[in-house]
Amino acid sequence: MDGRRAKGERRRREIIDATLRVIERDGVAGVTHRVVARxxxxxxxxxxxxxxxxxxxxxxxLTTAAEDYVSQVLGLAGEALSTRDSAAALxxxxxxxxxxxxxRTIAEYELHLLAARRPALRPAARRWIEVxxxxxxxxxxxxxxxxxxxxxxxxxxxxxxxxxxxxGVEDFRPVLEYLIGPRTRLPGPNPSGSPTxx
Amino acid sequence: MDGRRAKGERRRREIIDATLRVIERDGVAGVTHRVVARxxxxxxxxxxxxxxxxxxxxxxxLTTAAEDYVSQVLGLAGEALSTRDSAAALxxxxxxxxxxxxxRTIAEYELHLLAARRPALRPAARRWIEVxxxxxxxxxxxxxxxxxxxxxxxxxxxxxxxxxxxxGVEDFRPVLEYLIGPRTRLPGPNPSGSPTxx
DNA sequence: TCACTACTGGAACGATCGTCCCACAAGTTT
DNA sequence: AAACTTGTGGGACGATCGTTCCAGTAGTGA
Numbered sequence: 514m515d516g517r518r519a520k521g522e523r524r525r526r527e528i529i530d531a532t533l534r535v536i537e538r539d540g541v542a543g544v545t546h547r548v549v550a551r552x553x554x555x556x557x558x559x560x561x562x563x564x565x566x567x568x569x570x571x572x573x574x575l576t577t578a579a580e581d582y583v584s585q586v587l588g589l590a591g592e593a594l595s596t597r598d599s600a601a602a603l604x605x606x607x608x609x610x611x612x613x614x615x616x617r618t619i620a621e622y623e624l625h626l627l628a629a630r631r632p633a634l635r636p637a638a639r640r641w642i643e644v645x646x647x648x649x650x651x652x653x654x655x656x657x658x659x660x661x662x663x664x665x666x667x668x669x670x671x672x673x674x675x676x677x678x679x680x681g682v683e684d685f686r687p688v689l690e691y692l693i694g695p696r697t698r699l700p701g702p703n704p705s706g707s708p709t710x711x
Numbered sequence: 712m713d714g715r716r717a718k719g720e721r722r723r724r725e726i727i728d729a730t731l732r733v734i735e736r737d738g739v740a741g742v743t744h745r746v747v748a749r750x751x752x753x754x755x756x757x758x759x760x761x762x763x764x765x766x767x768x769x770x771x772x773l774t775t776a777a778e779d780y781v782s783q784v785l786g787l788a789g790e791a792l793s794t795r796d797s798a799a800a801l802x803x804x805x806x807x808x809x810x811x812x813x814x815r816t817i818a819e820y821e822l823h824l825l826a827a828r829r830p831a832l833r834p835a836a837r838r839w840i841e842v843x844x845x846x847x848x849x850x851x852x853x854x855x856x857x858x859x860x861x862x863x864x865x866x867x868x869x870x871x872x873x874x875x876x877x878x879g880v881e882d883f884r885p886v887l888e889y890l891i892g893p894r895t896r897l898p899g900p901n902p903s904g905s906p907t908x909x
Numbered sequence: 910t911c912a913c914t915a916c917t918g919g920a921a922c923g924a925t926c927g928t929c930c931c932a933c934a935a936g937t938t939t
Numbered sequence: 940a941a942a943c944t945t946g947t948g949g950g951a952c953g954a955t956c957g958t959t960c961c962a963g964t965a966g967t968g969a
Contacts, residue, residue, distance in 0.1 A: 515945080516935090516937085517936055517945050518946095520936095520945095541740070542740050545926065546928080555947090555948090556947070558929090558948055561928065561929085562947080562948095566928085625873055626817065626821055626872070628872075629820075629873055630738060638873040642870060657886050661889055663866065664867045664870060664886065665862040665863040666866065667862075669862045671820075671823055672840060672862060672865065674827035675827055677833065687854070687855040688862065691853070691855035713914090713966080715914080718966095722916090743955080744958080745956080754918045756959090757917075759958065760917080764958085765957065
């Protein structure tokens with residue numbers, strides 16, 4: 514075990530965390546070596562030492578953010594989705610993302626858009642969609658049904674971020690109930706391809 | 712009629728168009744006075760003459776882009792939606808946005824995210840949602856139903872932009888048919904809040 | 910014709926950028 | 940202890956940034 518490497522890994526992680534705070538505050542555009550270094554309390558050269566280029570730093574930071582979010586959703590929402598009403602749990606998650614965690618949410622969607630331009634970020638960007646699929650798959654018998662739900666969740670968030678006032682649970686819930694249905698599990702085969710209730 | 716003003720307005724519009732091309736190519740981060748001026752074929756000071764700051768230029772460019780898109784959607788899609796199968800028409804629109812118009816679509820979603828940080832952009836960002844509402848409202852009797860559709864359209868686009876290969880019409884169509892129903896107009900009152908067919 | 914306004918475009922300012930260089934400290938291995 | 944690897948951090952390079960200044964051109968109204 515090398516004490517130097519351990520300390521290095523710690524510092525590397527601190528730089529990534531600082532980068533995420535900068536993105537939350539100023540957006541991806543605000544990420545520079547100097548700003549990140551100041552935020553992390555390390556000399557400017559530390560960021561270039563651990564990340565060969567600014568692009569590498571961005572990829573690392575946003576990949577980490579995606580992983581953090583995924584594990585959080587898996588922990589919290591996964592539990593909530595299985596024990597509570599699904600639509601209500603999802604509405605809570607959305608309201609939380611649009612309200613208290615708004616800055617972080619904006620940062621995460623900037624990841625999505627950055628991934629559209631930089632292939633290196635795409636696996637990380639897609640991963641949260643896959644996680645949502647895992648979370649929601651068992652709620653649906655129909656492929657189109659949960660693709661619609663997942664897409665709608667993203668769309669509702671994008672919509673919420675440009676609202677003057679962050680929407681609340683009550684704004685999300687009707688749409689989610691419409692997509693999921695008031696009951697946790699939807700009935701079986703549905704030849705028409707449309708959701709039904711009861 | 713002042714020939715100078717007319718020429719000025721023309722040049723102003725050329726600068727905006729050049730800005731949009733730069734955004735398509737390099738993203739919002741790539742927009743600088745010098746780059747835009749070079750793209751437009753005007754001296755650097757022209758961009759500062761017509762737009763007091765770089766921020767003003769961004770607001771003007773992205774507002775214009777939103778308006779252009781809105782009028783295009785109103786013209787093309789409005790016609791298609793009324794004369795053809797709605798789901799198919801929307802699927803075409805999405806495939807077009809994710810494929811040939813991919814760069815422009817990315818630019819438009821960067822507008823959305825920028826609007827999350829800058830209130831000046833929010834009206835322009837919200838306008839396209841309102842237009843979609845106008846386009847889709849008559850297809851639905853239920854508020855939640857078309858809110859779900861509009862959100863899903865956004866979500867499908869965000870998802871499509873991080874895919875390695877642009878999805879085609881056949882990828883979008885099942886989801887849209889699920890949300891709209893195979894027929895253009897849905898049946899009347901629907902107490903359960905879920906869409907039904909026939 | 911002449912003051913006036915709208916527009917043009919070159920030059921330059923200070924600031925900040927990404928990145929490199931290199932001397933040095935700290936920790937590990939032999 | 941000596942030789943090494945790994946991490947540290949100050950300083951500086953050239954480039955580019957947003958923005959300002961200002962002399963000059965062209966079109967307009969009196």
